[in-house]
Every structure is written in C-alpha cells, then in structure tokens.
C-alpha cells in the first residue's frame with residue numbers, strides 16, 4: 135500500500151472511531167489502540183507534509199455536534215490535549231516551552247477527570263448556558279440537562295465575578311452512582327451500562343432532562359476562560375472558581391519542576407483508585423497565564439498543557455470459548471468469552487482477539503488463563519497468556535475457515551489482517567449491515583427505522599437490499615413484532631423523506647468499501663453525478679485530490695458489478711438524489727482556485743465552519759497552520775499573537791473577514 139493510501143485509510147478509520155466514541159458513545163476499540171493509530175498517523179503526516187489535510191483527525195478535536203440540540207458557537211474555542219506517556223516526553227515538552235519562554239516556568243498538576251467535556255457560560259453571575267465541546271468550535275446546547283446536576287451553581291457567590299465568562303469542566307459519573315444505576319437497570323431487566331465515562335457522555339445527550347436528573351452526575355471544573363479574568367495564574371483561577379461556588383477538586387498542585395510533576399504522577403497512579411470517580415491521567419499546565427498566551431495553540435491543543443496518561447490496568451481470568459463475529463463488510467472478528475472479572479470498575483466478560491495473527495502471536499488457546507487489559511476502559515483486550523497455568527493437553531487454536539453465518543469459505547487478501555466472508559450478496563449480517571449503514575444518521579438518516587427494524591425486515595423476507603426499502607408499504611410492515619400503526623406510518627414517511635438527502639450522502643450510503651463520508655464528499659463534488667462517477671476509470675479516479683489507488687479500485691469494482699448497477703438504477707428510479715443539487719452547483723466557483731488560506735480567530739459575520747465552506751466551495755484549500763505556501767491569512771478577533779507574528783515573518787498576506795468576502799465576490 136502506498137503512503138497516501140495508508141494515510142487516507144488511517145484518517146478514515148480514526149474519523150469513524152471518533153464518531154463511535156463521541157457521537158454514539160459506543161467505541162469499538164480501546165483508547166490505547168486509538169491513541170496508537172493516531173500516533174502512527176501523526177508520524178506519517180510529519181514525514182509527508184505534502185499530504186497535509188486540515189480535516190485530518192490529527193488536526194481536529196474529535197467530537198461533533200449532534201442535531202438533537204441547538205448548535206452554539208463557543209465564545210472561545212475548546213481544545214483537546216496533547217498526550218505524553220513518559221518522563222522523557224515531559225522533558226521534551228519542557229524544552230520546547232523553554233525555547234519560547236525565557237522566565238522560569240511553574241506548572242499546575244491536575245487530575246484528568248474521565249467524562250465528557252462541558253463549557254458553562256455565566257452572565258451577570260448566573261448560569262447562562264451549557265454547551266458540549268462538539269467539534270471545538272461549536273457544540274450542543276444542553277443547558278436543561280446540566281441544570282439537573284446538583285453541584286453546578288446556577289447563581290454565583292463572592293466578588294470579582296466577570297460580567298460574562300466561560301468555565302470548562304468535565305461531567306463525570308462517580309463509581310458509586312454508576313454501580314447504583316446499573317443495579318437498578320439490571321433489576322428492571324435492562325442491559326447495564328458499560329462504563330462511567332460513556333454513561334456520563336450519553337446522559338448529556340438525553341432529550342428528557344427528567345431522565346438526566348435520575349443519573350447521579352457531577353461536574354468538576356478546571357479552567358476559567360474569558361477576556362477580563364481577575365487572575366494571573368492557573369492556580370489562582372482554580373481558587374477563584376472555588377470561591378464563586380464551583381466544585382474544583384482539591385488535588386491540584388503547584389510545582390516548579392518536571393521532577394515534581396513526575397512525583398505527582400507517581401503518587402496519583404496509585405492513589406487514584408481511592409478517588410470517587412474515574413481518572414485516566416494527569417494534566418500538566420503552565421501556571422502563568424501570560425506565558426500561556428505567549429505559547430498559544432496548535433490546531434488541536436494548547437501548547438501550554440500536556441496530558442499524561444496512566445498505564446492501563448490488567449487482570450487475569452480464564453478464556454472459555456472463542457466465537458467469531460461477521461461484520462457489515464464481511465470482516466471476521468474473533469471474540470474471547472471470559473469468566474467474568476472486575477477490571478477498572480466494570481465487569482469484563484468478553485475481549486477482542488483482533489485477528490488470526492494476533493491469536494497466533496500470543497498463542498491464545500481455549501481454557502488458558504489470559505491477561506486482560508483495558509486501554510481506555512472500553513472493549514478490553516487480551517495482552518498475553520499465563521503459560522504457567524496452561525493445561526497439558528491444550529491444543530493450538532484453529533482459526534475458522536468458513537463463515538459462521540453462511541458457511542462460505544473465508545478469504546484473506548494479501549496484506550490484510552482480517553479474514554473476510556466473500557459472500558457479500560447473501561451472508562445475513564452483511565445484508566443487514568449494509569442496509570443498516572444505508573439508513574444510518576450520516577448516510578440516509580432515515581427516521582422511524584432503526585438497526586433492529588432492519589434486521590426484522592430482512593429476516594421477514596420483506597427486503598433483501600436497500601433499494602427494496604423504497605417499495606415497502608405500510609401493510610407490509612404492520613405484522614412485524616412491536617410495529618404499531620403509528621410507527622409503521624413513520625417508517626414509510628421516513629423512507630419517503632430520504633429521497634431529499636443530498637447526493638454526497640447517498641453516495642456514502644451505498645456502502646462502497648473505503649468510501650467513507652469524506653471520500654464520498656470529494657467524489658460527489660468532483661463528479662457531480664452518479665452517472666459521471668460510474669463512467670470514471672480507475673486512472674481518472676486517482677487523479678482526483680485525495681483519492682488513492684485503493685479507493686479508486688474499490689469504486690470501479692463496485693460499479694462494474696451488475697447487481698450494484700441494478701441497485702443504483704432502482705434508487706434513481708425511486709427519485710433519490712443522484713447528482714448534486716442546483717443550489718449546490720451555483721455555490722461553487724473557481725474564484726479562489728489553487729490558493730491556500732488559513733483562518734484564525736473569531737469572526738463577526740460567519741462561523742469558522744461557514745468560512746471554511748466558502749473557501750472550499752470556491753476552489754481554495756483551507757489549511758490550519760501558516761507556512762511559506764500560505765496565500766492568505768484571514769484574521770479574526772482574538773487571533774493568537776504567535777500566528778500573526780509568523781504570518782508577518784513569512785510575508786503572508788493578512789486580510790480581514792470583509793476583505794475575504796470581497797475576494798470571493800469579485
């Protein structure tokens with residue numbers, strides 16, 4: 135695989151994991167694995183600056199807004215944190231800081247609370263709104279839900295309170311409340327929640343605040359943000375926030391060297407098990423706020439702060455059986471079924487074994503005692519075997535050779551880690567999975583129909599593929615389990631409404647391998663219609679920006695298939711959007727063709743997202759850091775001073791929001 139495709143693949147994978155994690159609150163890999171992939175991508179991108187993309191998961195805060203709440207633009211952007219894993223990493227960081235800061239640097243060490251980020255805005259001493267981090271620029275307004283949390287002050291006390299400011303914190307679910315909540319759920323016959331972090335994050339997105347009120351959430355605060363704050367250091371600001379009535383944990387410590395930082399880390403690596411809530415590390419921050427200002431931000435995180443992640447926790451248990459799951463794309467995942475064991479506050483019964491190579495490498499066998507680890511407290515994984523406890527008659531694991539669902543012989547392509555069931559047409563989980571993907575939120579977003587309904591429809595032989603959805607009648611679905619008159623109507627209405635979904639999402643919904651959301655957008659923009667795309671050769675496709683061999687080949691293969699051609703023709707006949715709309719077309723121009731434009735700061739007329747769209751629909755590239763090849767820097771309010779300096783130094787043209795508009799409208 136060439137580097138460009140590898141990078142593209144990692145980006146797509148990470149986008150999907152971000153989505154699972156932040157939007158669905160259902161990660162499929164551990165944080166540890168996520169961090170490794172992200173690091174791999176970072177390194178590849180650093181070696182290949184020509185493949186830079188401002189949309190890369192290395193350049194953006196992972197979350198996004200949902201459409202279930204009003205979207206609010208943050209007064210001040212919310213960032214992620216850079217990660218470190220060792221003392222050396224921290225020393226490297228310190229020496230980077232010292233290059234920019236001449237005076238001595240003190241640090242505040244804080245615990246890293248593991249929950250969901252929140253930004254509270256206070257105006258005239260009262261809670262004005264609460265917004266999730268979202269994509270960092272804008273988030274979901276969840277004020278009603280946050281108001282149910284008992285330790286969030288609605289009205290502040292004390293003096294020096296700025297007229298308007300933000301305070302950032304983390305919504306967590308303490309262990310005790312989590313255990314109680316789960317006990318209740320089990321009693322009521324519901325599935326218990328997997329872990330406190332995802333439950334906290336999921337709770338914020340509930341539509342019914344009364345439901346949120348039942349969850350014993352807490353809000354822990356750690357950062358004041360605003361223009362006229364009555365403080366000069368981070369440590370002082372924590373105390374101020376306490377004075378005003380916020381719950382700011384007392385563990386934070388002011389230190390003056392990296393050695394002291396390490397001391398703090400070592401202490402809390404042990405002591406954290408006695409805390410009431412989950413922590414996944416320590417956050418180290420430059421104490422002096424002027425120094426913070428001077429250091430500024432990268433596209434994704436402050437340069438003045440660093441997270442240190444604790445090592446994962448490990449336990450040992452018995453592996454009872456190995457089962458194999460078939461995914462939407464036919465990928466086979468081996469799963470270890472374990473004797474239940476407590477790990478980092480949750481009961482673990484299953485662990486991922488990844489693939490055949492992994493099983494062979496670790497030599498994992500049924501009845502082995504295995505070591506299980508939770509990277510970031512999600513699906514745990516098996517990291518080793520306790521060979522001292524292996525049974526004498528134990529035999530090496532034989533990987534399956536046929537699909538557990540449809541008995542087709544499995545295949546494994548050169549260079550692929552996973553086995554696949556090649557029977558894409560009739561292997562049940564693949565059939566169901568493809569339709570589930572088709573209806574999913576980012577694809578056709580069909581309301582009134584969920585993943586389970588799809589399975590019911592397929593199992594009842596009512597549909598065999600996604601085009602069949604469009605011939606469903608209310609009478610067909612009424613006999614289904616738990617399908618009332620009203621829900622049947624909603625289902626049909628939802629399907630009808632999906633005919634208005636724009637072309638790029640239809641393209642994504644088709645489920646062409648390697649054509650994720652971003653690639654679908656790129657292809658839609660370039661080819662403008664399905665017929666043009668279907669005629670494109672592999673060679674032409676690779677000429678398109680960001681489309682590599684692997685994607686090109688997959689697209690060509692997909693459309694060469696007779697059944698797929700028929701599906702597309704049927705969708706077209708049912709009136710789905712198979713080309714970009716006239717309004718979309720009208721918005722596009724070449725006026726900024728070939729230019730590289732950086733935007734920075736806060737703008738008056740447009741959100742950053744809108745500006746970015748304007749840049750891209752007019753043929754230019756939006757990049758996040760300034761370099762020699764940058765053509766314009768669109769400077770907004772509150773732009774970082776270092777960016778400005780850099781632009782001036784490199785002779786990049788600095789223009790205002792209105793200059794930019796003139797440029798577009800010329």
Ligand SMILES: NC(=O)c1ccc[n+]([C@@H]2O[C@H](COP(=O)([O-])OP(=O)(O)OC[C@H]3O[C@@H](n4cnc5c(N)ncnc54)[C@H](O)[C@@H]3O)[C@@H](O)[C@H]2O)c1
Nearest residue numbers: 151152155161163164165168214215244246247251356417
């Ligand atoms: N498993 C997956 O599929 C998956 C997907 C995406 C992200 N993740 C995980 O999520 C994490 C990345 O998420 P992220 O971008 O939110 O970064 P992060 O959680 O590592 O760090 C940033 C966040 O830390 C929080 N925080 C807690 N205590 C803090 C304190 N005292 N001071 C400042 N901030 C504090 C803030 O909410 C801040 O937004 C990684 O651990 C990653 O592994 C996992």
Ligand SMILES: [Zn+2]
Nearest residue numbers: 537540555561
């Ligand atoms: Zn199969």
